[in-house]
Amino acid sequence: MTDLKLRYLKGCPVGCDSGLETTQYVLPEGALLRCSACGQLISQCTSTDYWQSMQEFDDPKGTLPVTGSEQRSFRRGKGFLKQISKLLNQSPGQVRLLDVGCSSGAFLNTAVNLGFLAEGIEPAPKAAAAALASGLNVRQGFLQEAGYADGKFDAVTLIEVIEHLSQPLELLEEIHRILRPGGVLLIGTGNAASWSMAAMGSRWEYLSISKHGGHISFFSPESIASLAQRSGFSVVAVRTRRVSFYEKGDCGMPLYHVAKLAGDLLNAVAGLLNKGHDMAVYLRKI
Numbered sequence: 001m002t003d004l005k006l007r008y009l010k011g012c013p014v015g016c017d018s019g020l021e022t023t024q025y026v027l028p029e030g031a032l033l034r035c036s037a038c039g040q041l042i043s044q045c046t047s048t049d050y051w052q053s054m055q056e057f058d059d060p061k062g063t064l065p066v067t068g069s070e071q072r073s074f075r076r077g078k079g080f081l082k083q084i085s086k087l088l089n090q091s092p093g094q095v096r097l098l099d100v101g102c103s104s105g106a107f108l109n110t111a112v113n114l115g116f117l118a119e120g121i122e123p124a125p126k127a128a129a130a131a132l133a134s135g136l137n138v139r140q141g142f143l144q145e146a147g148y149a150d151g152k153f154d155a156v157t158l159i160e161v162i163e164h165l166s167q168p169l170e171l172l173e174e175i176h177r178i179l180r181p182g183g184v185l186l187i188g189t190g191n192a193a194s195w196s197m198a199a200m201g202s203r204w205e206y207l208s209i210s211k212h213g214g215h216i217s218f219f220s221p222e223s224i225a226s227l228a229q230r231s232g233f234s235v236v237a238v239r240t241r242r243v244s245f246y247e248k249g250d251c252g253m254p255l256y257h258v259a260k261l262a263g264d265l266l267n268a269v270a271g272l273l274n275k276g277h278d279m280a281v282y283l284r285k286i
């Protein structure tokens with residue numbers, strides 16, 4: 001086990017005061033730990049490893065979809081935005097939306113194209129500059145330092161951000177403050193209670209800090225619900241999709257293709273049971 005003094009995460013990021021158990025999921029930086037209260041899985045990486053792996057995020061390309069996946073990324077973003085508009089019962093043109101950790105602005109761009117009154121905030125300087133240069137309304141910095149007015153937004157989105165944070169509770173409390181009463185927060189992250197995790201365990205690429213810089217904290221619908229409850233939100237919808245049994249390169253191509261087909265067939269059932277590995281949770285400010 002990594003020495004507690006060197007470990008980046010000292011306790012459960014959800015804010016539980018309970019013990020951490022060692023799991024059978026062994027990664028290069030040590031076995032994942034599990035919070036005995038909420039089930040959150042956390043990395044044992046050191047602070048040095050964490051900050052080094054986060055460097056790669058400050059890239060002008062940021063989260064822009066790789067060539068060939070633009071359409072898929074646009075459809076996914078569109079799905080999130082449709083659901084937000086429906087939950088608020090407001091048409092896009094009436095929704096004041098803030099994308100926190102907007103990177104180079106791929107999702108923000110989709111929101112603007114669909115008519116949302118959307119802006120973003122991003123701490124990484126090069127990614128934020130790239131978003132600004134493409135004409136998006138983006139501020140560079142951390143949300144806690146931006147000082148947005150109370151109740152300024154109808155919706156906040158936090159997509160592929162929360163798995164990087166040691167203190168997500170503090171961020172959610174700030175988001176709660178800047179949302180209007182009844183406002184909606186979308187959290188997009190991986191699902192550690194997914195069938196993909198059950199099948200692949202430590203082989204699941206999502207868990208790898210070297211392939212996904214800064215991924216250190218792995219949520220499930222249950223641990224997100226704990227986090228929501230602690231920060232003044234209620235969970236209004238959980239959506240999950242996608243099932244994988246192998247990552248590319250983990251097995252021969254014939255087996256990979258058969259397993260991929262099986263995963264695609266199971267996708268609909270996984271969605272019904274919240275067992276997909278790609279998770280979106282919609283919360284409402286109480």
Ligand SMILES: [Zn+2]
Pocket residue numbers: 012013014015016035036037038039040
């Ligand atoms: Zn916990």
